[in-house]
Amino acid sequence: MQQIYRLVYASKANIDLGTTGINPEVSRILLKSKSNNAKRMIGGVLYYADGYFFQVLEGEKEKVCDLYEKISLDDRHSTVKILTEGYMSKPQFSNWSMHFVAADSSIRQLLADHAFNEFKPFDIPLVVIEKMVTVLSNNGAYEREQNTDTSAGLVTKMKSFFMKSKTA
Ligand SMILES: Cc1cc2nc3c(=O)[nH]c(=O)nc-3n(C[C@H](O)[C@H](O)[C@H](O)COP(=O)(O)O)c2cc1C
Numbered sequence: 001m002q003q004i005y006r007l008v009y010a011s012k013a014n015i016d017l018g019t020t021g022i023n024p025e026v027s028r029i030l031l032k033s034k035s036n037n038a039k040r041m042i043g044g045v046l047y048y049a050d051g052y053f054f055q056v057l058e059g060e061k062e063k064v065c066d067l068y069e070k071i072s073l074d075d076r077h078s079t080v081k082i083l084t085e086g087y088m089s090k091p092q093f094s095n096w097s098m099h100f101v102a103a104d105s106s107i108r109q110l111l112a113d114h115a116f117n118e119f120k121p122f123d124i125p126l127v128v129i130e131k132m133v134t135v136l137s138n139n140g141a142y143e144r145e146q147n148t149d150t151s152a153g154l155v156t157k158m159k160s161f162f163m164k165s166k167t168a
């Protein structure tokens with residue numbers, strides 16, 4: 001069985017998508033992606049928030065890398081950088097297409113839980129990038145972790161410790 005190759009990159013958008021992500025240029029990208037990606041059997045998701053694109057491309061390695069090369073030359077974005085790539089045991093995205101998500105509340109919550117109030121993909125650690133991909137592949141379903149030991153979790157714990165010691 002052929003293994004699935006997954007490439008995740010982020011870039012700075014050169015087009016203004018505002019807060020809604022609605023832009024005729026994005027519609028053109030998606031229209032193109034839907035027909036091209038189906039032919040190449042590539043699946044994934046395109047996320048946009050705070051002036052950045054974040055895209056997951058999944059499929060046969062050569063096809064994914066060729067498409068990435070092409071996308072990286074597109075002047076509708078710049079500073080195109082791979083965040084992670086490699087073989088996966090199974091696909092995370094079921095359709096050979098390109099699903100678009102803009103400034104999703106579950107993603108914002110996930111990032112806030114890791115002390116990121118803005119989407120700055122180049123600063124986000126790989127573990128959080130992986131969680132983002134999982135949320136995007138689950139149609140935005142995000143189960144918040146209990147007893148998180150992330151910096152945001154620690155700040156919350158410290159705050160509650162000081163509140164308790166003040167009232168004691
Ligand atoms: C952020 C971003 C994501 C894109 N994603 C895809 C994609 O998933 N598939 C695709 O075919 N083109 C995508 N494009 C468009 C490509 O850069 C390129 O314009 C297109 O593939 C050209 O297709 P053609 O050779 O059939 O004319 C994307 C462009 C941008 C700026």
